[in-house]
Amino acid sequence: MPRPFAWILATVVVLVTALFGLAIAVYLVAPSETEGALDTSLTDVTVVGVQTVPKPTPRPEPEPEDDARCWRSFGGDPQRSLARPAFDLGIPVRKIEWTRGLESYIEYPPSYCEGTLYVNAFQGEVFAIDATNGKIRWRRDFGGTKPSTPAIDGPRLIVSSRDGTVTALDRERGRLLWQVRTSGKVESSPVVVDGLVYFGSTDGRLFAVAAESGRVRWAYDTGGRINASPSLYGRRVCISTYAGSVFCLDKNTGARLWSTYIKRDAFRYESFYASPSTDGARIYTVARSGKVVALDASDGRVVWTAQVGGLGYTTPAVADGLVFVGGFDGKLRALRATNGNELWQAETSGRILGAPFVVGNLVFFSTLEKRTYGARVSDGKIVWRLRMGRYSPGIATERTYYFSLNGRLIAVRGRNTVEAS
Numbered sequence: 234m235p236r237p238f239a240w241i242l243a244t245v246v247v248l249v250t251a252l253f254g255l256a257i258a259v260y261l262v263a264p265s266e267t268e269g270a271l272d273t274s275l276t277d278v279t280v281v282g283v284q285t286v287p288k289p290t291p292r293p294e295p296e297p298e299d300d301a302r303c304w305r306s307f308g309g310d311p312q313r314s315l316a317r318p319a320f321d322l323g324i325p326v327r328k329i330e331w332t333r334g335l336e337s338y339i340e341y342p343p344s345y346c347e348g349t350l351y352v353n354a355f356q357g358e359v360f361a362i363d364a365t366n367g368k369i370r371w372r373r374d375f376g377g378t379k380p381s382t383p384a385i386d387g388p389r390l391i392v393s394s395r396d397g398t399v400t401a402l403d404r405e406r407g408r409l410l411w412q413v414r415t416s417g418k419v420e421s422s423p424v425v426v427d428g429l430v431y432f433g434s435t436d437g438r439l440f441a442v443a444a445e446s447g448r449v450r451w452a453y454d455t456g457g458r459i460n461a462s463p464s465l466y467g468r469r470v471c472i473s474t475y476a477g478s479v480f481c482l483d484k485n486t487g488a489r490l491w492s493t494y495i496k497r498d499a500f501r502y503e504s505f506y507a508s509p510s511t512d513g514a515r516i517y518t519v520a521r522s523g524k525v526v527a528l529d530a531s532d533g534r535v536v537w538t539a540q541v542g543g544l545g546y547t548t549p550a551v552a553d554g555l556v557f558v559g560g561f562d563g564k565l566r567a568l569r570a571t572n573g574n575e576l577w578q579a580e581t582s583g584r585i586l587g588a589p590f591v592v593g594n595l596v597f598f599s600t601l602e603k604r605t606y607g608a609r610v611s612d613g614k615i616v617w618r619l620r621m622g623r624y625s626p627g628i629a630t631e632r633t634y635y636f637s638l639n640g641r642l643i644a645v646r647g648r649n650t651v652e653a654s
Contacts, residue, residue: 303346307382307422316552322647331367353379433459451487477502537573559585577613587625
């Protein structure tokens with residue numbers, strides 16, 4: 234046999250062997266597409282300190298009548314829409330109503346109801362703050378770090394923590410009512426619907442616990458790490474995972490309705506930090522690679538995909554048929570909800586990590602470079618800037634913006650509400 238031919242044959246054999254070995258290695262380390270299962274043992278979950286909520290003491294000061302609608306959880310509603318399109322506050326005015334430093338950065342925005350803001354400082358403290366003047370009504374320091382938004386459920390405040398606990402506090406005084414202890418870390422912002430608290434754990438389980446007692450109603454093991462916050466609409470509760478999956482379960486029983494795994498390429502799955510949001514027809518989320526995914530809410534079928542530049546960590550905001558999502562390339566994109574077509578880009582020089590939020594005809598977003606912007610929903614033109622930022626910019630009530638930027642809460646009225654008062 235001629236020596237050159239033998240050399241070529243040997244080279245081909247080596248390459249084929251190497252590729253075969255690579256394929257085996259990828260197969261062994263790649264996550265499998267598991268359907269998950271209900272965890273019925275729960276031997277590593279405990280509930281402590283069950284107490285009833287005392288009758289609230291009437292406050293002497295009147296509550297603001299024009300801030301009647303609550304922002305009860307991360308995203309403002311169980312769908313995690315991050316939107317109040319009906320509010321017409323206008324551009325924030327220059328005059329600041331009040332500001333309050335919390336001695337630690339705020340990764341997720343506050344919740345609000347009946348004149349009080351509730352916010353987690355990352356280092357571990359939970360604050361109840363008077364929304365009219367910024368005074369601290371109470372503060373509690375327990376558990377681990379808290380990169381999440383506390384959820385409001387009537388007289389209770391539900392707080393998640395990276396020490397693996399989810400805690401119910403008395404909203405009036407901050408007294409501990411009950412606490413669920415899990416084996417994973419809980420970065421997921423809880424949400425309460427029909428008496429059940431929903432949250433995810435980094436051990437891969439999605440939990441539903443009774444809001445009154447903390448008793449576990451069900452827990453579903455998805456097989457993938459969960460940092461995201463669950464989204465609810467109708468009978469569905471949906472969650473995204475680091476394994477590249479999106480699961481939708483029956484919110485009452487935990488039974489799997491569907492699950493979909495999203496691939497990045499032929500060998501790798503996507504990984505989701507961002508929470509899913511929904512308009513009822515579709516589920517929207519963005520992978521850490523920057524891929525934006527829209528799934529049919531009824532069966533999990535991929536309807537469309539799009540892309541943001543750089544990494545993607547922002548939970549999409551959804552309003553009036555549009556989806557708003559940012560990337561590490563500093564651009565906020567508006568996509569059509571039905572087909573993913575890009576309508577506009579609002580470009581900055583920073584990196585967008587936190588979720589945007591929509592108020593009326595404005596969408597607000599922040600960068601890691603400590604800048605916050607307000608862009609028009611219609612065309613993406615930036616019409617307002619603030620030289621503060623990091624991370625998710627805030628929330629809004631009927632008359633006031635509450636920005637949570639780099640460890641400081643800032644209350645600012647909208648131009649339209651100032652002119653109307």
